[in-house]
Amino acid sequence: MVQTMKIGRRDLMAVYDRLHRAFGPQGWWPGETPFEVAVGAILTQNTNWGNVEKALANLKGAGLLTPRRMAAMEPRRLAALIRPAGFFNLKAERIGCFLRYLAKRHGLRMEGLLTADPGRLRRELLEVRGIGPETADSILLYAAGHPFFVVDGYTRRIFSRHGFVDHDVSYDHLQEFFTRRLPEKAALFNEFHALIVTLGKQFCRPRSPRCEACPLDPP
DNA sequence: GACCAGGCACATC
């Protein structure tokens, strides 16, 4: 049994409204194509987005940010290009796994992935080595536009510190916490998650016992 | 120099 405070739909929408008023529309994901979103989702695993941008710029600058060209690359070359994103050997391997899935299941075309059945696509993505629930849901929501709420470290930290959920709540339970209380709209899930990340970066540091001057606290 | 960042897989108990 997951311990969650009694917070209803209106309360959670009120949280969203406060964040939206505080930070404005976020316009995520910061990527130009669905493929860039998918690659970025892997590159940003436990990594500062600024470093991911450097890696993506390397790929773009070399004209290599396409499924075919990346699938044809030597893993060593790919790793060198994404080096600024950290964990570069690991991530080169994970991108390779995703590309092999894309080739096998969708003919190496993102159009195929984007038109696949959402539930089945999620199950398949989770079978890809190196794609966990957050990465899968990021691809589903931000590349394909399907209403899957993306849960990340900030989400868990912020909502547990405010007493809405346990600090060690599982990914699936925390995702359910949101999906049970929100209208199933991709645009809302998109903006809410982005706002949570923005809030976390600015107000919810790991070491501080609670958020300082948090926009979610009463004024 | 320590801390942190939009995770995930795997080993061990």
Next chain:
DNA sequence: GATGTGCATGGT
């Protein structure tokens, strides 16, 4: 099932 560890760069 819970807990610990490796993976790595770059900004603050």
